[in-house]
Amino acid sequence: MQLQDIKGLGLTTIKYLNELGINNTNDLINYYPFRYEIIENTDVKTIKDQDKIVVGGIVENIPSVFHFNRKLNKMTFHLNIGSLIITVTIFNRAFLKSKLKIGTTITVIGKYDQKHNTITANDIKFALLEKPLIEPVYHSSFKISSTKISKIIKTALNKIDIPNILPESIKNKYNFLNKETAVKIAHDPQNKESLKKALELLKYEELFIYMLKINNLKNAKKIDNGITRNVPYEKIENFIKTLPFKLTKDQLTAVKDIYNDLTQNKTMNRLLQGDVGSGKTIVSFISLYINYLGGYEGALMAPTEILAFQHFQNFKKLFPNINTVLLTGKLTAKEKKEIKKLIESGEAKVIIGTHALISEDVTYHNLGLVITDEQHRFGVAQRGNLKNKGKTPDILYMSATPIPRTYALTLYGDMDISSIRTMPSGRKPVKTYIKTNQQIKEVLYMMLDQIKAHHQIYVIAPLIEESEKIDLENIYKLEEKMTKAFGKICHIGILHGKMKDEEKEDIMNKFKQNKIQILISTTVIEVGVDVPNATMIVIFDSFRFGLSALHQLRGRVGRNDLASYCILISDKETKRLEILTKTNDGFKISEEDFKLRGGGDIFGLKQSGDMNFKIADIKNDYDLLLKAKEDATRFFESGEYNLEKYSYLKKQIEKSSNLD
Ligand code: ADP
Ligand code: MG
Numbered sequence: 001m002q003l004q005d006i007k008g009l010g011l012t013t014i015k016y017l018n019e020l021g022i023n024n025t026n027d028l029i030n031y032y033p034f035r036y037e038i039i040e041n042t043d044v045k046t047i048k049d050q051d052k053i054v055v056g057g058i059v060e061n062i063p064s065v066f067h068f069n070r071k072l073n074k075m076t077f078h079l080n081i082g083s084l085i086i087t088v089t090i091f092n093r094a095f096l097k098s099k100l101k102i103g104t105t106i107t108v109i110g111k112y113d114q115k116h117n118t119i120t121a122n123d124i125k126f127a128l129l130e131k132p133l134i135e136p137v138y139h140s141s142f143k144i145s146s147t148k149i150s151k152i153i154k155t156a157l158n159k160i161d162i163p164n165i166l167p168e169s170i171k172n173k174y175n176f177l178n179k180e181t182a183v184k185i186a187h188d189p190q191n192k193e194s195l196k197k198a199l200e201l202l203k204y205e206e207l208f209i210y211m212l213k214i215n216n217l218k219n220a221k222k223i224d225n226g227i228t229r230n231v232p233y234e235k236i237e238n239f240i241k242t243l244p245f246k247l248t249k250d251q252l253t254a255v256k257d258i259y260n261d262l263t264q265n266k267t268m269n270r271l272l273q274g275d276v277g278s279g280k281t282i283v284s285f286i287s288l289y290i291n292y293l294g295g296y297e298g299a300l301m302a303p304t305e306i307l308a309f310q311h312f313q314n315f316k317k318l319f320p321n322i323n324t325v326l327l328t329g330k331l332t333a334k335e336k337k338e339i340k341k342l343i344e345s346g347e348a349k350v351i352i353g354t355h356a357l358i359s360e361d362v363t364y365h366n367l368g369l370v371i372t373d374e375q376h377r378f379g380v381a382q383r384g385n386l387k388n389k390g391k392t393p394d395i396l397y398m399s400a401t402p403i404p405r406t407y408a409l410t411l412y413g414d415m416d417i418s419s420i421r422t423m424p425s426g427r428k429p430v431k432t433y434i435k436t437n438q439q440i441k442e443v444l445y446m447m448l449d450q451i452k453a454h455h456q457i458y459v460i461a462p463l464i465e466e467s468e469k470i471d472l473e474n475i476y477k478l479e480e481k482m483t484k485a486f487g488k489i490c491h492i493g494i495l496h497g498k499m500k501d502e503e504k505e506d507i508m509n510k511f512k513q514n515k516i517q518i519l520i521s522t523t524v525i526e527v528g529v530d531v532p533n534a535t536m537i538v539i540f541d542s543f544r545f546g547l548s549a550l551h552q553l554r555g556r557v558g559r560n561d562l563a564s565y566c567i568l569i570s571d572k573e574t575k576r577l578e579i580l581t582k583t584n585d586g587f588k589i590s591e592e593d594f595k596l597r598g599g600g601d602i603f604g605l606k607q608s609g610d611m612n613f614k615i616a617d618i619k620n621d622y623d624l625l626l627k628a629k630e631d632a633t634r635f636f637e638s639g640e641y642n643l644e645k646y647s648y649l650k651k652q653i654e655k656s657s658n659l660d
Contacts (some may be wrong), residue, residue, distance in 0.1 A: 001025045006156050013152070017143040028156050029183055031149070032202070032615045033136030037190065040132035044083065049114035056107045056128040057081035063095045078496040079108060079119070090121040099126065109366060134189040142498075153187045165649060166205055167640070170631055176201040186615075200624070203616040207625050210613070211632035212641065212653045217414040219636075226267035226392050227368050229294025233259060236290060241565055243282070251279055254418040258287045261394060261416070262294065262369070268394035271412050274420030275586035276400045276555025277427070283420070284371050287396055292322055292349050296368025299351045301358070303374050305330055306508050307503060310530065311373070312352045317349075327353035327362070330501070371396045400555070401548060410629055411618060421587060429584040430558040432566040434542075434574050443538060443567050444485050450565070451490050451517055458519045458556055461496075462541030477541070478520050490517035496594065497522055523553065532560040542577060543567035546619075547593040550577070551586050558584075570606040593619065 003014045003024060022028050024222050042053045043473075063077035073094040079086050088108055090096075101107070107129050110121035125133075140146040162180040164171065177185075177197055185198035204272045221642050236259060240247060247255070254272055261268035274280050288298040300315075302308040305328050312326040325348040342348040345366030351357065370393045397415070408417055442651060450457055459482065461474045475496050482492050493516035510516045512531050519534075523545075537557050542550055550568065558564040568577050579592050635641060641650050 001156075001160060003028065006152065006159070006569070008155070009152060013144065013148075016141065017149075017152070020139065020141060020144070020149075023563075025160060027158055027194060028153055029160060029162070029187070030614055031138065031153065032186055032568065033138050033150075035137050036195070037135045037137050038132055038192075039129065039135060041129055043108075044081065047112055047114075049112065051112050053112040053119055054107060054109050055086075055119075056105065057086075059100050059102055059104045059106060060085060061102060063097050063100050065097055067094070075248060079106070079578070084117075087116070087118040088121050089118060090124065090416055093124070096124060098305070100124075117545060131191075134192065134195060136187055136189070150187070156492075157184055157187060158430045163648070165652070166201075166208060167635065167646065167649075170208070171634070173631075174200075174204070176204070179205070197286070199615070203621050204624055206613055206616045207621065207628035208632050209652055210647075211413075211625075211629045212636055212649070214413045215633055215636040216653050226265045227262075227296065227394065228265045229263050229290065229296070229368070230257075231263060231290055231293045236286065239286070239289060247282070248279065248420070248422045248424055250274070250282055250418075250420040250422050254283045254420060255286050257416070257418045258283070258396065259290055259313060262287070262290050267392050268369075268396065268416075269414065270396050270416045270418060271408070272396055272420070273402055273408070274400065275423065276552055277423065277501075277559055278400075279421040279424055280398045280420060281311065282402070284373070284396065284398060285318060287318065287369060287371065288315070288350050289322075291369035291394070294368065296366055297343075297346060297349055297351065298369040298371070299353075299357055299364070299367060300371045300495045302352070302354060305354055306484070306505055307373065308352055308354045315350060315352060322349050323347060324350040324352065327351060327356050327357045329354060331356075346566050367393050368562040369394050371398065373398045400552065400586075402590045404587065404591045407618065407622070410625060413629075421585075423584075426561050427558060428561065428563055430554050430564045430566050432554065432568065432581045434568045434570060434577050434581060436571050436574075437569060438571075440569070443569065445519075446565065447486070447536060447538065450536045451486065453535075454514075454533075455517045455562065456511065456514060456516075456531065456533050456552075458534055458537040459518060460537065460539040460553060461520060461522050462544060467606065468566075469557055474540075475520060475522060480516055482520060486518060491515060492518045492520065495519060495521040523549070530559060532562075534559070535562050535564040536567070537565075538567045538569065539635060540569045543573040547576070548586070548590045551589045554580070554584075555586075 001024075003009060003017060003022070004011075006025070017028070020031070042051070042055055044053075044055060047053060047138050059077040060078035060080045063075045065073055065075045067073045072092060074089060074091050075094055076087060076089050076096060077100060079088045090108070090110075095426060104126065105128055107125040107127065108119055108121045109123040110119045112119055136146075136150055138146040140149060140151045145173045162183050166176065166179075170176075176182075179201065182198040182201040185194050186202055189195040189198070190262075202328070236255065238253075240255075257332070258268070258270065258272075261270060269498075272280055272283060284300060288300065291298040300311060302311055308326065308328050312324065315322075316324050325337070325342055327339050327343070331339065339348070340362055343351055344363045344365060351364075356362070402419070403411065447457055459478060461478050472536055475494055479492060479494050486492065491510075493510060495504060495507050499507075507516065507519070511519045511534075516534060534557050537554060538544070539550065547551070554566040557566065568580065572575060579589060583589060616624070640646065641653070
């Protein structure tokens with residue numbers, strides 16, 4: 001069934017759905033909420049100023065409507081909640097006026113302002129709540145709201161049959177719900193108990209298939225038909241001697257690991273993991289060099305234009321004699337054509353770029369090594385594509401999200417792993433402080449010190465994933481605040497996900513060149529971006545982030561020998577954040593993060609951006625992952641999945657030779 005077959009779905013809406021990555025009904029029903037909002041009546045006696053409020057009552061007067069313009073309006077009315085009459089204001093819902101007759105019973109959901117005894121409502125329901133409502137919240141956009149998405153999915157679900165995928169034996173073992181039932185509940189939950197059961201099945205199923213794929217990959221890799229290269233290690237050593245710094249022990253070990261892989265006929269499939277700033281890039285450059293000396297071309301794919309460009313410049317500086325090209329989506333058609341020609345003929349020995357590297361019309365000459373930087377940022381399908389561009393190229397993935405070994409072995413069960421645990425010497429640990437919003441003045445003074453010292457600062461705006469609109473508002477509010485405080489003495493720039501690539505790049509370049517001193521940003525600030533003169537990062541509402549994510553953000557500073565600071569602003573969960581004030585070791589932090597969240601809350605949906613799971617979260621659902629792993633391995637080894645009745649499952653596993 002196609003999206004246009006869903007009743008009442010127009011082309012414009014379909015376009016908006018496409019923009020969210022929903023291209024067919026299958027995508028649609030797999031578009032799970034990223035969280036659930038549990039709506040239950042608030043105890044009005046204990047409510048505090050600015051708290052969220054859910055309250056039932058009776059409309060007291062005829063609502064008055066004020067139109068700002070054609071689209072924006074404001075409606076106000078009085079709500080009698082028995083003990084009290086409250087003024088309710090709601091924006092842009094003037095169309096509800098005719099339904100809000102005097103005496104109508106409604107429930108208002110919003111934010112309470114004690115001083116003015118008002119509620120700014122974001123939703124109105126035309127009934128009292130008899131039991132708590134569980135509302136799915138979807139990632140949405142400016143153009144299409146979570147509520148609208150929810151409606152569309154519910155309509156679609158009535159029309160679609162969803163078969164069970166798991167083998168009967170496993171379904172019985174855990175007494176799982178039917179897939180169709182589970183999907184329906186996940187999108188339209190009635191109570192917590194059934195929701196929990198539904199999510200359990202959906203998460204398990206996703207993990208089970210993932211683990212089957214790992215088994216399948218491992219199995220496929222037993223063949224030794226990789227590339228060998230005849231490169232004396234001496235040459236590599238000689239190059240290393242010319243570097244302006246000494247490689248750390250872990251960097252050297254990683255280089256050795258990779259050298260061994262590249263010179264033997266086993267195909268390399270290696271993950272290089274290390275904290276931000278631990279120096280993975282140079283290891284990848286040396287790998288490209290080994291590959292080059294062996295007579296093959298190598299490709300390095302970065303997740304953003306900025307990073308690709310940065311790598312390109314640095315590589316050329318280190319290896320001026322190797323013919324290196326940069327291929328990104330930004331080039332003009334003519335430039336692209338020329339570069340593609342160089343790639344096809346084999347004149348280009350090292351190719352650095354964004355995912356333009358894997359576009360269909362790029363043909364490689366003799367591709368021997370494929371490296372993806374910040375691998376978790378790419379869909380796995382994309383990674384697979386680059387690999388398919390060579391015969392049996394060696395693969396190196398780089399990731400700055402350290403994963404404790406046990407987890408890594410489970411998730412990357414088919415890969416070898418090199419870890420860089422030590423930081424280059426001379427690095428000072430980033431001093432980290434936790435401050436509350438009340439202590440903002442102190443923070444501003446700390447910022448002032450940095451600006452006076454001609455250093456630069458990142459300011460990270462609170463992240464509220466469900467609404468880009470609120471995210472933007474937050475950015476602008478911060479900009480206002482910062483301009484008030486520092487506008488006279490320095491330049492302030494903003495960066496957010498809604499900006500065009502060129503605009504982002506322009507801002508980033510200005511920051512790099514110190515034309516901007518304070519950069520206010522959502523978390524889009526590019527992973528891996530290197531601005532050594534930035535010595536402070538201030539993260540608002542830091543409780544909203546996982547520890548590892550905060551640690552990643554913190555890695556933007558402390559990139560040279562200047563003292564650097566990370567200020568975590570939070571009024572909540574300061575206990576959890578304390579670990580960051582105590583250590584700068586990303587591995588330790590991620591272990592702590594796993595521990596804290598481990599065995600967590602089944603309602604917590606996918607959190608980490610590391611893997612491409614739609615619904616499972618490797619941290620929260622680790623126990624489920626272990627079960628799925630064990631079951632999948634047994635199922636795979638029994639060969640049962642070859643049976644006719646599991647052909648659907650088999651197709652899923654073999655659909656891509658990679659994990660997606
Ligand atoms: P990441 O692992 O986050 O990709 P980078 O490779 O960008 O880190 O390295 C961060 C910075 O550290 C770069 O400026 C790089 O030149 C420098 N660097 C890398 N290795 C060393 C080393 N052994 N000693 C000193 N500086 C190093
Ligand atoms: Mg990097």
